[in-house]
Amino acid sequence: MTEPVPHPVDQRLPAGRLLLLGLQHMAIMYAGSVAVPLIVGSALKLDAATVALLVNADLFVAGLATLVQAIGIGRLLGIRLPVVAGATFTVVNPMILIASQYGLTAVYGAMLVSGVFGLVIAKPFAKLIRFFPPLVSGTLLLVIGISLLGPGAAMIAGHDTEAPDYGSPSHIGLAFGVVALVVLCTRVLRGFSNQLGPLIALAIGLLVAIPLGLTHFGGVAQASWFGLGSPFHFGAPTFPIAAVLSMCVVMLVTFTESTADLIAVGEITGRPATDSDLARGLATDGLSAILGGCMNSFPDTAFAQNVGLVQMTGVRSRWVVAVTGGLLVVMGLVPKVGAFIAAIPEPVVGGVAVVMFAMVAAVGVQNLKKVEFSGNHNTFVVAVALGVGLLPAFGLDRFGNSVFFQHFPAWLQTICGSPITVAAVLAFVLNLVFNHLGRRAEPDLLSAP
Incomplete structure (x- = not known):
């Protein structure tokens, strides 16, 4: 008897690939x-030196979380899909506020508690998957993709709009050249080479950047061969109530973001995530916060740009991202490796990243194609979630940080400062209001006649 062909998600590709x-x-x-x-x-x-320690710990924990997501641990952890984990931006403002008021020991103490909180609520939260139909998940993915284009633009043009070199023609030209290479590789190359298109574009972009003076490899020589901070580097954790509550809110926000990405990966790979799968994936986010609290790192979430890469290349094997997890662990342990990758100029990475971010938005559009828009208010739901949700993404300061809600309480900034969270809450609630509570069929006021 011939053995059954494994699902593409479970296929083990040759080592070189x-x-x-x-x-x-x-x-x-x-x-x-x-x-x-x-x-x-x-x-x-x-x-x-301390920042370098944080970077190493960040890569190490992200690598462990990625390995768990790809391989899984029993029935408890890991969605077993090609999901790459990385530090969530949602944690930045709360960490800074907590550290300024209570110190870094409170940051990591609160992170530990939020991780335990995440493990406890992962399964109940995952039960909400039935309230994430294509109307909600598609809208959320569209917002994720569009909102990430801001950071992508900052990688290309610069992070300070008032800096003398902001929008340098050499930076923008290099990034657009990388985009053109991605397009060329996707159109011309076939088979495995086609799947490596983004990496080929990155490599060529790096070579072009060298004579332009945009690469700085001095950090590679200065970096040590081994470097990972000891657990609780800043001291024994402390647990102020306000800090703990703030970090638990961050965990809920992270879960909201991860839910959309995990659902998207399931659909892209042809293995839709069940609520049990989603619970294991979200629990891994909780685990990353516990590891981060111990190892001086950060909570992780599923990275949207890697979701876009899966869609673009069609490579669905979870063992590919397991290798990514292993590489991240090595980078966390061997700073020289991380320093070399860090030498790739941001405009080069940004050129590829904006394509990946837009791919996430495109997946959202694909989801919305499954939605019935006639005889209901679904167009209105998308419009409100998209319009209001993206406001924080456009209300930015000179450094690209959202300041739309800067005069509101810190806890509200944590929730509303992320376009993803605002859009998720609106799409979720509006879907319930218009499609579940006292539902009735009416012509959509915004539909074409």
Whole structure:
């Protein structure tokens, strides 16, 4: 008897392909992941050595979380889909506020509690999956993709709009050249080479950046061969109530973001996530917060740009991202490797990233194609969630940080500062109001006649 052909998600590719495809996933997510420790370290005025420690811990924990998501641990953890985990930006403002008021020991104490909270509520939260139909998940993915284009633009043009070199033609030209390479590789190459298109574009972009003087490999020589901070580097954790509550809110926000991405990966790979699958995936986010609290790192979420990469390349094997997880662990343990990847100029990574972010938005549009828009208010639901949800993404300061809700209480900024959270809450609630509570069929006021 012939053995049954495994599902594409479970296929084990040849070692060489696994390594290259895993490296491609890592290159796509690296800049976004390390941005969190760099922003937090800068805001708290930590010295360079401490920031480097945060970066190493961030990569190490992200690698472990990615491995768990891809491989799974029994019936408790890991969605067993090609999901790459990375530090969530949702945690940045709360961490800075907590550290400024209570110190870093409170940050990591609160993170530990939020991780336990995440493990406890993962399964009940996952039960809400039936309230995430294509109307909700599609709208949320569309918002995720569009809102991430802001950070993508910052990677290309610069993070400070008032800096003299902001929008430098060389940076923008390099990024657009990388986009053109991605398009060319996708159109011309076939088979495995086609799947490596983004990585090929990154490599060529890096080579072009060298004579332009945009690469700085001095950090590679200065970086040590081994470096991972000891657990609780900043001291024994403390647990102020306000800090704990704030971090638990962050966990709920992270779950909302991850839910949309996990559902999207399930649909892209042809293995739709059940509520049990979703519970294991969300529980891994909780585990990452516990690991982060111990190892001086950050809570992780499913990275949207890697969801876009799965859609673009069609590579559905979870073992590819398991390799990515292993590479991230190595980078966390061997700073020299991380320093080399960090030498890739942001405009090069940004050129690929904006395509990946837009792919996430495109997946959202595909989901919305499954929605019935006649004889109901679904167009109205999408319009309100999209319009109001994206407001924080456009109300930015000169550094690209959302300041739309800056005069509101800190806890409300935590919730509403993320376009993803605002859109998720609106799409979720409006879907209930118009399609579940006293439902009745009426012409959509915004539909074409």
